[in-house]
Amino acid sequence: MLRISLSLLYAASVLAQPALRITDIQLIGSHNSYHLGLAPSEAALLLKANPRAAAALDYRHPAIDVQLDRGVRQFEFDIFADSKGGLFSNPAAIAQVAKAGLPADPPFDPAGVMKKPGFKVIHVQDLDYRSSCQPFIHCLSLINIWSKAHPGHLPIFILVENKSDVPRPGYMTIPEKLTTASFDALDAEIRSVFSPAQLLTPDDVRGTHKTLEQAVLSTGWPSLASARGKVVFLLDQESVTPLYTAGRPSLEGRVLFTNGKPGTPDAAFLKLNNPLGDPTLIPDMVRKGYLVRTMTDAGPAKRDAALSSGAQLLSTDYPFDYRAPNSGYSVRFESGNARCNPVVQAPACNPAALQEK
Numbered sequence: 001m002l003r004i005s006l007s008l009l010y011a012a013s014v015l016a017q018p019a020l021r022i023t024d025i026q027l028i029g030s031h032n033s034y035h036l037g038l039a040p041s042e043a044a045l046l047l048k049a050n051p052r053a054a055a056a057l058d059y060r061h062p063a064i065d066v067q068l069d070r071g072v073r074q075f076e077f078d079i080f081a082d083s084k085g086g087l088f089s090n091p092a093a094i095a096q097v098a099k100a101g102l103p104a105d106p107p108f109d110p111a112g113v114m115k116k117p118g119f120k121v122i123h124v125q126d127l128d129y130r131s132s133c134q135p136f137i138h139c140l141s142l143i144n145i146w147s148k149a150h151p152g153h154l155p156i157f158i159l160v161e162n163k164s165d166v167p168r169p170g171y172m173t174i175p176e177k178l179t180t181a182s183f184d185a186l187d188a189e190i191r192s193v194f195s196p197a198q199l200l201t202p203d204d205v206r207g208t209h210k211t212l213e214q215a216v217l218s219t220g221w222p223s224l225a226s227a228r229g230k231v232v233f234l235l236d237q238e239s240v241t242p243l244y245t246a247g248r249p250s251l252e253g254r255v256l257f258t259n260g261k262p263g264t265p266d267a268a269f270l271k272l273n274n275p276l277g278d279p280t281l282i283p284d285m286v287r288k289g290y291l292v293r294t295m296t297d298a299g300p301a302k303r304d305a306a307l308s309s310g311a312q313l314l315s316t317d318y319p320f321d322y323r324a325p326n327s328g329y330s331v332r333f334e335s336g337n338a339r340c341n342p343v344v345q346a347p348a349c350n351p352a353a354l355q356e357k
Helices: 002-016 040-049 051-056 064-070 092-099 136-149 180-193 202-206 212-218 238-245 281-288 300-309
Strands: 025-030 074-080 156-163 231-235 269-271 291-295 313-316 338-340
Touching (some): 025 156, 040 051, 064 136, 074 136, 074 313, 136 180, 136 231, 156 180, 156 313, 180 238, 202 212, 231 238, 281 291, 281 300, 300 313
Parallel strands (some): 025 074, 025 313, 074 156, 156 231, 269 291
Antiparallel strands (some): 025 338
């Protein structure tokens, strides 16, 4: 009888605890998730001209579905608008390799997808343009296929950086200017791949609150249970926020969460990439209820600071068993592909609750 009573008391205490939220955990993500690095002759050419840049670009990630299998739950894609198609179909580096008398590198677009309209996944136009998936909508399709095959997975976060950089001397492709229409097209591409039931959007988080920020600071982000099997899109750069929030201050009807500024209606997600800066900044923002992404790479000190900061999304070039050449550096948890947030320390969080079905 006593055993039954204790069991009932334990069950009641569990039910009384607040639901575990997606901000109560930490996940590991890949930086420039699509990156294949330079082809051999391109690399040789850049190494001669700029050894430091060549070294910085000398990394590559496995295919998107392979990363998902390994436990990556946050991805980052750099995209350029290409509404008419063909803007990035003839990179300048190909001609420069030929001019230098180097062997031709493998074709980068044998299927001709770069000639078709749609957002393209490129790190640096004309120079570092090889991606494991192309165009952007195909990258999303790979995630969608994996997601449907793994129901109950932890939420997948997709960080999007819309680029419109002016090219450096010697590289000729002028990108399209970003407009509100560009972001309407981006929302449309995402919605063409994922159904409403697969997405966690700003409308879902805001609920009946007046602003998105008010929702996360008072009610908080949704429960982890309700977010399983879903995909969350995040907008990387704050410079384009005015375009994306135009007429929609709390991201009404939008797909992506902006990189917000605390005190503004759209602030729910923050990109704070330097965990070695103010040591109180990220933990304070996490405790308030914001979702935070930070970077881990530049050595063990930065990695360890990022892990202890409480930032929910930890982005690295070397997730889990993928190690940096020479040093063997990588970013991983003690076990599994998620862990309880060390800053939040939610009572409802335990390793068993984080297991994927």
